[in-house]
Amino acid sequence: MGAQRAEIISARVIVTCPGRNFVTLRIETRDGVYGLGDATLNGRERAVVSYLEDHVIPCLIGRDAHRIEDIWQYLYKGAYWRRGPVTMSAIAAVDMALWDIKGKIAGLPVYQLLGGASREGCMVYGHANGATIEETIENAIAHVEQGYRAVRLQSGAPGLKATYGVAKAGERYEPADGALPTESLWSTEKYLRSVAPLLEKGREALGWDVHLLHDIHHRLTPIEAGRLGKELEPFRPFWLEDPTPAENQAGFRLIRQHTTAPIAVGEIFNTIWDAKQLIEEQLIDYVRATVVHAGGLTHLRRIAALADLYQVRTGCHGATDLSPVSMAAALHFGLSVPNFGIQELMPHTKETDAVFPHAYRYADGMMHPGDAPGLGVDIDEALAGRYEYKRAYLPVARLEDGTVFNW
Numbered sequence: 001m002g003a004q005r006a007e008i009i010s011a012r013v014i015v016t017c018p019g020r021n022f023v024t025l026r027i028e029t030r031d032g033v034y035g036l037g038d039a040t041l042n043g044r045e046r047a048v049v050s051y052l053e054d055h056v057i058p059c060l061i062g063r064d065a066h067r068i069e070d071i072w073q074y075l076y077k078g079a080y081w082r083r084g085p086v087t088m089s090a091i092a093a094v095d096m097a098l099w100d101i102k103g104k105i106a107g108l109p110v111y112q113l114l115g116g117a118s119r120e121g122c123m124v125y126g127h128a129n130g131a132t133i134e135e136t137i138e139n140a141i142a143h144v145e146q147g148y149r150a151v152r153l154q155s156g157a158p159g160l161k162a163t164y165g166v167a168k169a170g171e172r173y174e175p176a177d178g179a180l181p182t183e184s185l186w187s188t189e190k191y192l193r194s195v196a197p198l199l200e201k202g203r204e205a206l207g208w209d210v211h212l213l214h215d216i217h218h219r220l221t222p223i224e225a226g227r228l229g230k231e232l233e234p235f236r237p238f239w240l241e242d243p244t245p246a247e248n249q250a251g252f253r254l255i256r257q258h259t260t261a262p263i264a265v266g267e268i269f270n271t272i273w274d275a276k277q278l279i280e281e282q283l284i285d286y287v288r289a290t291v292v293h294a295g296g297l298t299h300l301r302r303i304a305a306l307a308d309l310y311q312v313r314t315g316c317h318g319a320t321d322l323s324p325v326s327m328a329a330a331l332h333f334g335l336s337v338p339n340f341g342i343q344e345l346m347p348h349t350k351e352t353d354a355v356f357p358h359a360y361r362y363a364d365g366m367m368h369p370g371d372a373p374g375l376g377v378d379i380d381e382a383l384a385g386r387y388e389y390k391r392a393y394l395p396v397a398r399l400e401d402g403t404v405f406n407w
């Protein structure tokens, strides 16, 4: 039964570090068609490599690459141990590679297989940051000059030596910065004093036609977040991201009671269960779950479908720790889903782009996945082989009295 078969004959994991670590799964069929999937889990990369090599790949050999849903269910339910970032990143890598293969066999870009384009392109937001508000605004102006319609503003705060989202002088922002975790001190009070002036200056300098975003990176309590949201309302933020850790989804009710500032959450979500209450109770406006950490296109579409019922839109995570394979997958997804909101864009380095040649493109604040069959991303394995894996950790934050806090 079923005339079309694309037998998987091999699968392997490629680890490379063109400036930062990336883990890529390459699945190949008997006819020599191959697909790529991103399996990068920042700071815990080798756990996913082992999960794939030791536990997933042996189960893939001999299967029909066309049966994407069946393989997804097999890997999810078949493991018995469900969910979690390592498992879901591994499943995501398989899922992306299979969609890539299906697209190549069909001769169609993946977004066509997902129902076709629902829009002309995906609006992206860029990252403006600086040690001071002035530097951040300067950087934001440079983004607007490059055509960005949406910019995320992050700046250092007086009295804080380091903070989330701000690059070290003269460098690009790259959070996984140490062979052991670096530590920085955090003060909620100092931070809170710095945000309204940042957004106020942002509006003064950039006007009202640019969307302004801000990432709180899980560092407030719900009531603190409610207060900040209220304070920022006059500056009409596009969203406030990760205002508080989202393990306790009901906690977001408290934020909603106090502010109409739109809320975006979900870059660390793995499955629909992490977002279910947030979506069903309309406690958020944007869900940031992404292809690689939330089980691939197959599962992310399910999250988007639930979100659509409640007028929650997508806003996929797109930091540099998500490889170009993920970026491509996110763009095929974003172009096709009805409730697309915005896509994060933190451009990769030239070195990374050279390892992963791709069809997606940026123009005027928008991105398009391109029309190459499949995901439209390749890997230059010879080049990838020149960059050896380098252990790198995300930082750890402590309160000024030494208590471990949320980074």
Ligand code: GCO
Binding pocket: 042, 175, 215, 217, 267, 317, 318, 319, 320, 321, 344, 394
């Ligand atoms: C974002 C994120 C990132 C994460 C990083 C962790 O909004 O892009 O918060 O900066 O911290 O992806 O690996």
Ligand code: MG
Binding pocket: 215, 217, 241, 242, 267
């Ligand atoms: Mg974030």
